Amino acid sequence: MAKILLGITGSIAAYKACDIIRELKKKDNEIICVLTASAKEFITPLTLATLSENPVYDDMFYLSKNYSLKIQHIDLSRNSDLILIAPATANIIGKIASGIADDLLTTIIMASKKPVLFAPAMNENMWNNPIVKENVEKLKKLGYKFIEPKKGLLACGDYGEGHIEDTEKIVRETLFLLKKKTLKNKNVLILSGPTIEKIDDVRYITNASSGKTGYFLANEAKARGAKVTFITGKTVFFPDVDILEKVESAEDMFKAAVKNFDWADIIIGAAAVGDFTVKKISGKISRKKEIKLDLKPTKDILEFLGKNKQNKKIIGFSAEVGNNLNRAREKLKRKNLDFIVINDISRKNYGFESDYNNITILNNKGKVIFKGGGTKENLACKILDCIE
Numbered sequence: 001m002a003k004i005l006l007g008i009t010g011s012i013a014a015y016k017a018c019d020i021i022r023e024l025k026k027k028d029n030e031i032i033c034v035l036t037a038s039a040k041e042f043i044t045p046l047t048l049a050t051l052s053e054n055p056v057y058d059d060m061f062y063l064s065k066n067y068s069l070k071i072q073h074i075d076l077s078r079n080s081d082l083i084l085i086a087p088a089t090a091n092i093i094g095k096i097a098s099g100i101a102d103d104l105l106t107t108i109i110m111a112s113k114k115p116v117l118f119a120p121a122m123n124e125n126m127w128n129n130p131i132v133k134e135n136v137e138k139l140k141k142l143g144y145k146f147i148e149p150k151k152g153l154l155a156c157g158d159y160g161e162g163h164i165e166d167t168e169k170i171v172r173e174t175l176f177l178l179k180k181k182t183l184k185n186k187n188v189l190i191l192s193g194p195t196i197e198k199i200d201d202v203r204y205i206t207n208a209s210s211g212k213t214g215y216f217l218a219n220e221a222k223a224r225g226a227k228v229t230f231i232t233g234k235t236v237f238f239p240d241v242d243i244l245e246k247v248e249s250a251e252d253m254f255k256a257a258v259k260n261f262d263w264a265d266i267i268i269g270a271a272a273v274g275d276f277t278v279k280k281i282s283g284k285i286s287r288k289k290e291i292k293l294d295l296k297p298t299k300d301i302l303e304f305l306g307k308n309k310q311n312k313k314i315i316g317f318s319a320e321v322g323n324n325l326n327r328a329r330e331k332l333k334r335k336n337l338d339f340i341v342i343n344d345i346s347r348k349n350y351g352f353e354s355d356y357n358n359i360t361i362l363n364n365k366g367k368v369i370f371k372g373g374g375t376k377e378n379l380a381c382k383i384l385d386c387i388e
């Protein structure tokens with residue numbers, strides 16, 4: 001669990017802090033809020049104290065009224081793992097860039113050696129003002145991090161750049177910064193999602209994989225500092241990775257995997273690759289007469305990669321009805337894998353299309369090293385912990 005100091009400044013987007021607190025708390029982080037005087041015009045300390053379940057700080061000279069041995073701004077900056085300023089005004093960016101420490105929040109930032117992340121929100125002209133731009137560039141050069149605002153409807157009624165980024169992205173970037181970079185210098189290749197085999201120009205056969213497991217694995221590998229190549233079948237979940245390749249059929253996925261194989265240190269085969277392909281008929285098959293599909297087995301991608309693996313680590317997935325250890329052990333051996341993740345798809349609300357998985361991980365000796373259910377996001381951490 002990390003301790004995050006959330007600095008809130010005087011922007012109309014201050015209400016977004018409520019969502020940010022909730023989402024960071026859901027992921028087991030403790031939040032301490034520090035408000036500027038202007039921020040209190042937009043959001044109350046009571047709301048923030050209630051949501052964060054912690055006192056809210058706003059007074060630089062608290063010590064003169066409530067004597068304690070601790071100097072508040074030093075104590076708060078020393079005891080946090082990261083400082084997130086969301087929303088961040090043009091004013092606070094300017095003050096920090098100029099070395100000004102004239103209230104509690106700016107003094108905490110100035111006294112801190114912890115990572116500082118700004119999520120700016122402001123009117124488009126303010127964001128594009130060369131002074132603000134110069135301040136942002138100066139801070140970036142000094143190692144401060146930014147989640148750049150996006151285009152959107154601004155409080156002034158204009159549509160343009162300056163809208164604070166989505167909570168999901170702010171939370172993700174915050175957690176990225178907190179993560180130890182344990183996979184730095186590692187190249188990770190992830191195969192994800194379902195494949196499709198075309199029957200004719202409009203129809204295809206596929207499976208129920210959503211691509212969520214691969215998506216969370218890619219996010220987690222990125223957060224741990226890896227370079228990630230993500231090869232995915234048809235999905236709506238696209239992680240922010242170094243290389244993203246979209247494929248359709250099992251044969252496409254095979255070719256993309258082989259092309260990226262040499263580069264990779266770790267290969268995670270989380271895709272639900274179709275076991276059969278079908279001889280495609282061009283045009284649209286008429287529904288008027290019965291037809292038989294001629295199904296042919298596809299190539300086993302992981303078996304091929306496993307045979308050529310050298311000193312790479314290869315992790316396979318096996319969707320099983322129940323916890324079929326023996327079948328998984330046979331696959332582990334035949335495909336020359338380092339781990340196999342058994343995904344039990346027999347339980348309702350787990351597996352395909354769900355946000356939850358129920359998994360068992362076997363090591364290369366076939367021994368169970370992890371067993372448990374949970375969100376695909378949390379299990380992605382467990383899987384990467386095992387790989388590490």
Ligand SMILES: Cc1cc2nc3c(=O)[nH]c(=O)nc-3n(C[C@H](O)[C@H](O)[C@H](O)COP(=O)(O)O)c2cc1C
Pocket residue numbers: 008009010011012013036037038039088089090091092121122123126155
């Ligand atoms: C309704 C309203 C909305 C504002 N929204 C923003 C904003 O989104 N971004 C910004 O940089 N300043 C905004 N300001 C101006 C800041 O509140 C002002 O610059 C203030 O001095 C910032 O103080 P602080 O950085 O110490 O919180 C807004 C002001 C008002 C009255």
